[in-house]
Amino acid sequence: MKHESGRLFGTAGIRGRYLSKITPELAFQVGAAVATYLNASKIVVGGDGRLTTPLLKLAASAGLMSAGSDVIDVGLVPLPVLAWSVRRYDCDGGIYVTASHNPPTDNGLKVFDRKGMEFTQSMERELEHIIAESTWKRADWDSVGTHLNQASPLPDYINELIEFLKPVKVSLTPKVLIDTANGAPSLATPQVLKSLGSKVVTLNANIDGRFPGRAPEPRPDVLEPYLPIARDLGAHVFFAHDGDGDRLAVLDPVKGFIKQDRVIALIAKYRLSIKKGTVVVSIDVGNTVRDVVNEAGGNLAVVRLGKIHEGLLQHSDALIAAEPWKLIDPSWGVWIDGIYQAALITKLMMEEGKSIGELMRQIPDYPQARYSLKMDERFRDEVYEHLVGKLHDLMRPGAKVTELDGVRIDFPDKSWILIRKSGTEARKIRIYSESADVGRLKELVEELIKHARDYLLLKGSSDIEVEGKIIP
Numbered sequence: 001m002k003h004e005s006g007r008l009f010g011t012a013g014i015r016g017r018y019l020s021k022i023t024p025e026l027a028f029q030v031g032a033a034v035a036t037y038l039n040a041s042k043i044v045v046g047g048d049g050r051l052t053t054p055l056l057k058l059a060a061s062a063g064l065m066s067a068g069s070d071v072i073d074v075g076l077v078p079l080p081v082l083a084w085s086v087r088r089y090d091c092d093g094g095i096y097v098t099a100s101h102n103p104p105t106d107n108g109l110k111v112f113d114r115k116g117m118e119f120t121q122s123m124e125r126e127l128e129h130i131i132a133e134s135t136w137k138r139a140d141w142d143s144v145g146t147h148l149n150q151a152s153p154l155p156d157y158i159n160e161l162i163e164f165l166k167p168v169k170v171s172l173t174p175k176v177l178i179d180t181a182n183g184a185p186s187l188a189t190p191q192v193l194k195s196l197g198s199k200v201v202t203l204n205a206n207i208d209g210r211f212p213g214r215a216p217e218p219r220p221d222v223l224e225p226y227l228p229i230a231r232d233l234g235a236h237v238f239f240a241h242d243g244d245g246d247r248l249a250v251l252d253p254v255k256g257f258i259k260q261d262r263v264i265a266l267i268a269k270y271r272l273s274i275k276k277g278t279v280v281v282s283i284d285v286g287n288t289v290r291d292v293v294n295e296a297g298g299n300l301a302v303v304r305l306g307k308i309h310e311g312l313l314q315h316s317d318a319l320i321a322a323e324p325w326k327l328i329d330p331s332w333g334v335w336i337d338g339i340y341q342a343a344l345i346t347k348l349m350m351e352e353g354k355s356i357g358e359l360m361r362q363i364p365d366y367p368q369a370r371y372s373l374k375m376d377e378r379f380r381d382e383v384y385e386h387l388v389g390k391l392h393d394l395m396r397p398g399a400k401v402t403e404l405d406g407v408r409i410d411f412p413d414k415s416w417i418l419i420r421k422s423g424t425e426a427r428k429i430r431i432y433s434e435s436a437d438v439g440r441l442k443e444l445v446e447e448l449i450k451h452a453r454d455y456l457l458l459k460g461s462s463d464i465e466v467e468g469k470i471i472p
Contacts, residue, residue, distance in 0.1 A: 007128065008026075008030075008124075008127075008128050008131065009119075009121075009124040009127075009128065010306075010422075010423035010424050011305055011306030011307075011422070011423025011424050012100065012110070012118075012306040012423065012424055013098075013100075013108050013109055013110035013111070013118070014026075014030065014108045014109045014110075015099050015100070015102060015106060015107070015108030015424050015425075016099075016106060016107075016108065016426065017105050017106050018052045018105060018106065018107050021426075022052075022056070022099075022106070022107045022108055022109075024055060024056060024059040025059075027056040027057075027059035027060040027063065027097070027109060028059045028060065028062055028063040028066075029063060029131045029134075029136070030060055030063060030095065030109050030111070030127070030131065031043075031059070031060035031061060031062065031063025031064040031065075031066075031067070031095060032063035032064065032066055032067040032136035032137070033063075033067075033127050033130040033131045033136045034063075034064065034069075034093060034095060034111055034127065035063070035064045035067035035068060035069035035136070035137065035145070036067050036130055036135070036136040036137045037123070037126060037127055037130060038092045038093045038113070038114075039092075040064070040067075040069040040091075040092035040093055041068075041069060041070060041092060042069060042070045042071075042072060042089070042090075042091045042092055043064050043069050043070070043071055043072070043091055043092060043093050043094060043095060044071075044072045044073075044074060044082065044085045044086055044089055044091045044093075044094045044095075044150075045057055045060060045061055045064070045071055045072070045073050045074070045082075045094065045095045045096070045097075046073070046074040046075060046076070046077045046081070046082040046085065046094075046096050046097075047075075047076060047077075047096060047097035047098060048076070048078075048079070048096075048097065048098040048099075048183060048184045048209075048243050048244040049076060049182070049183055049184050049207040049208065049209045049243065050097075050098070050099060050104060050106075050107050050209040050243070051104070051209040051210070052107045052209075053076075053097045053098070053107060053209070056097045056107055056109070057073070057095075057097045060095050060097065060109065061073060061147060063136075064095070064145055065139075065144050065145035065146070065147060066138065066139060066144060066145075067136050067137040067138065067139055067145075068137055068139035068143050068144060068145055069092070069145045070145045070146045070147075070148070071145055071146070071147045071148065072085075072089050072091065072148050072150045073147065073148065073149050073150060074150050074152065074153050075149070075150075075152060076184060076187070076207070077152065077153065077154060077184060077187065077188075078183075078184040078185045078187065078188050078189075078244060078245030078246075078338075078339060079096050079098055079100075079110070079184070079244040079245050079246045079335075079336075080157075080245055080246060080333075080335055080336065080337035080338065080339050080340065081153060081154060081157045081188065081245075081339075082094055082096040082112070083096075083112055083116040083117075083118075083333065083334075083335030083336075083337075084116060084153070084157050084160075084333060084335070084337075085116075085153045085157075086112055086113075086114060086115070086116040087115070087116050087333070088153055088156065088157075089150070089153075091114065092114050093111065093112055093113050093114055094111070094112035094116065095109055095110070095111055095112070096109070096110045096112070096244075097109055098110060098243065098244040099243070100216075100242055100243060100244055100246065100247070100424065101215075101216045101217035101218070101242035101243060101247060101424075102216070102217075102243075102424060102425060103211075103215070103216070104209055104210050104211050104216075111124075111127065112335070115334050116333055116334055116335045117309050117312075117334040117335060118309050118335070118336075120307075120309075120310050120313070121307065121310070154187055154188060157188070158188060158191055158192055158195065161192055161332075161339065161340060161343060162192060162195045162196060162343075164332060165196065165340075165343045165344060165347045166196070166347075167196065167197065167347050167350045167351050168351055169350075169351055170197060170350050170351070171350065171351060171352065171353025172236070172349055172350055172352075172353040172354065172355075173197060173198065173199060173350070174198045174199070174236040174237060174346060174349045174350060174355070175198070175199045175201070175233060175234060175235045175236050176193050176198045176199065176200050176201070176235060176236065176237055176238075176239060176346060177201050177202075177203065177226075177229065177230045177233055177235040177237070177238045177239070177253070178190055178193065178200060178201070178202055178203070178205075178238075178239045178240070178241075178342070179202075179203040179204050179213075179214070179218075179223070179226060179238070179239070179240040179241070180202060180203070180204055180205045180240075180241050180245075181204055181211065181213065181214065181216045181218070181240065181241050181242055181243055182204045182205075182206060182207060182208040182209075182210075182211050182212060182213050182216075182243075183207065183211075183216060183241060183242065183243035183244060183245065184207065184243065184244050184245055185241040185244070185245030185338065185339060186202070186204075186205040186206065186207055187207070188245065188339050189239070189241065189245065189338075189339050189342055189343075190202050190205065192339060192342070192343050193342060193343060193346050196343060196346055196347065196350070197350060198346050198349075198350070201233055201235070203226060203229070211243065216242050216243040217242060218240040218241065218242055218247060218248075218249035218325065219249075219370075219467070219468065220249075220256070220257035220370075220468075220469055220471060221467070221468065221469055223238075223240050223249060223251060223257060224251075224256055224257060226238070226240075227251065227253060227256060230251065230253035231253050231254070233253075234253075235253045236253075236349060236355040236356060237250065237251070237252070237253070237345070237346070237349065237355065237356035238250075238251035238252075238253050239251075239342045239345075241338055241342075242325070242338075245337075245338045245339055246325075246326055246336040246337065246338050247325035247326055247338050248263075248325060248326075248327070248338035248341045248342050249325060250263050250345065250356060251356075252355075252356050252357040252360065253357075254357050255357060257471060258356070258360060259288070259365070259366075259368050259471055260285075260323075260324035260325055261285050261286050261287075261288040261289055261324070261366075261368070262288050262360060262363045262364075262365060263345075264279075264281065264285060264288075264289050264320075264322040264323075264324075264327070265288045265289045265291075265292040265293075265363045265364070266345075266348075266359060266360065266362075266363050267320060267322070267327060267329075267341075267344065267345075268289060268292055268293055268296070268298065268319070268320060268322075269292050269296055269362070269363070270348060271319040271320055271329070272293065272296035272297065272298045272319065273296065275319065276296075276297055276298060277298060277299070277315075277317040277318060277319040278298065278299040278300070278301050278315040278317050278318045278319065279293050279298050279299070279300055279301070279318070279319060279320055279321075279322070280301045280302075280303060280308055280311030280312065280314075280315060280318050280320070280321035280322070281300065281301070281302060281303070281308070281321075281322055281323065282302070282303060282304065282305040282306070282307075282308055282322075282323030282324070282405075283302055283303070283304060283305055283402065283404050283405045283406070283408060283418065283420075284305055284323065284324060284408075284418055284420075284430075284432045285302075285322075285323065285324070286366060286368065286416065286434040287364070287366050287414055287416075287434065288363060288364045288365065288366055291364050292363065292364065298319070299315075299317075301314070301315050301318075302402075302404065303321075303404075304404055304405040305323055305405050305420070305423070306323070306423055306424075308321035308322060308323050308326065308328060308336075309321060309328060309334060309335075309336075312328065312330055312334060318330060319331075324370075325338070326338070327340070327341040327344075329344070345359075366414075366434050366435070366436060367434065367435060367436065367437075367438045367441050367470065367471065367472045368432075368433065368434045368441070368470070368471050369431070369432065369433045369434070369441055369442075369444075369445045369468065369469070369470045369471070370430075370431075370432050370468050370469075370471070371430070371431040371432075371445060371449070371466060371467065371468035371469075372422070372425075372428045372429070372430055372431075372466075372467040372468055373428065373429045373430075373431065373449065373452050373464060373465075373466060374425075374427050374428050374464065374465040374466075374467065375427055375428075375429075375452075375456060375461070375463055375464045375465075376427070376456075376461055376463045377426050377427045379456060379459055379461060380421065380426070380427060380428075380429060381421070382455070382459070383429060383452050383455055383456065384419070384421050384429050386451065386452075386455045387419050387429065387448055387451060387452060388407050388419065390447075390448060390451045391407055391409060391417065391419060391448070392407075394409060394417070394444070395409065396411060396412070397412075398411070398412035399411050399412065405420055406418055406419055406420025406421065406430070407419055407420070413435070413436070413437075414435075414436065415433070415434060415435035415436065415437070415440060415441070415444070416433065416434055416435075417431070417432070417433040417434075417444050417445075417448075418430075418431070418432045418433070419431050419432075419448065429452070431445055431448055431449070431468075433445050438470065438472050441470060442470055445470070449466060452464060
């Protein structure tokens with residue numbers, strides 16, 4: 001199977017439409033290449049609840065075995081549990097089959113090293129080279145790997161997490177509404193939160209790879225229709241996952257969706273109150289985190305979106321690494337863990353005796369916009385380059401351009417705008433922006449969206465969908 005420019009990995013693993021980019025043949029090749037690259041004797045595999053996951057997991061397992069690696073198959077588990085299992089079963093690495101928050105038509109693969117950390121970019125490139133050149137090992141008949149269906153590691157993961165985050169004191173028994181998106185976290189997060197001592201009500205907690213309850217991406221426009229339920233229940237917080245449990249959205253039942261920057265800032269403030277160090281964040285994080293980290297005496301490091309784990313390797317004093325929806329706390333593990341994040345916030349509520357809305361009062365708030373422009377894949381790169389040109393037209397004296405990941409301009413008034421090509425969905429361009437002035441924010445974003453529409457019309461296409469909203 002040939003792949004354009006040899007590139008398979010995007011922002012977060014390999015991901016795409018089943019039978020287009022993602023096929024059983026590719027899963028086999030990834031398995032064989034991982035076993036070869038890691039010189040692995042034992043790899044743990046697992047997957048989410050998508051309809052194509054069992055097939056792709058078996059194909060990846062066959063590739064691993066064909067290259068001489070034993071396979072420990074932990075079955076259907078949330079993504080963080082697979083990463084935790086690498087360490088639990090003393091494996092050389094792990095493969096997890098998932099397309100995270102993508103639509104049900106998609107699937108993909110994520111690869112982990114022996115610490116449970118996702119592969120770095122350089123490791124991904126080496127893996128791609130093995131696949132492109134078909135240079136994976138081919139074990140003879142008497143040295144192929146074995147396959148073991150392992151009893152679920154979920155009980156051990158849950159018990160270890162509860163013990164790790166046990167509240168020091170309980171000043172509130174919070175009522176939590178948790179929407180697990182018909183996905184794998186249905187098996188873990190409700191039980192963890194209940195075992196910590198909260199009262200739990202679930203939504204979309206039956207696993208179904210068609211995602212009948214809602215779109216698996218926990219965006220504001222997807223989740224806010226559920227807010228009346230949270231209010232009627234008298235919930236202290238409303239959590240929502242994506243399909244595999246690495247992402248977590250947090251909503252205040254009274255005020256609605258809490259910007260991800262503010263959630264990161266809350267956790268950073270808590271960790272910096274215990275110990276000083278570096279907070280690693282992605283390029284699309286704004287002024288809220290910067291303000292909180294500076295005030296608390298910490299250091300801020302900025303990395304590419306989807307590569308926050310690499311920030312841990314660059315900063316030995318990192319306390320957390322975070323991007324919107326995602327958190328790594330290295331004191332727990334070096335993997336992104338939305339289950340841990342929900343449990344940590346619940347612990348804070350219990351110890352402080354405050355609802356999520358009350359906790360967030362200490363965190364600054366800036367109006368933000370987070371949009372996705374979905375279009376015909378043939379035109380995406382052209383539209384992106386056109387928008388980059390328009391973005392540079394917005395330059396003003398004192399403005400700063402950052403091209404670490406996409407193009408971001410920071411203006412002297414602390415407003416900023418970032419455009420980047422999605423690394424997980426081939427038809428999308430992301431537009432993120434922030435400003436203290438909602439009018440200016442709206443103007444910045446709407447101007448770029450109009451330029452995208454106009455350019456597509458010139459190309460004879462009106463195929464564009466705009467997802468997202470301005471969050472004041």
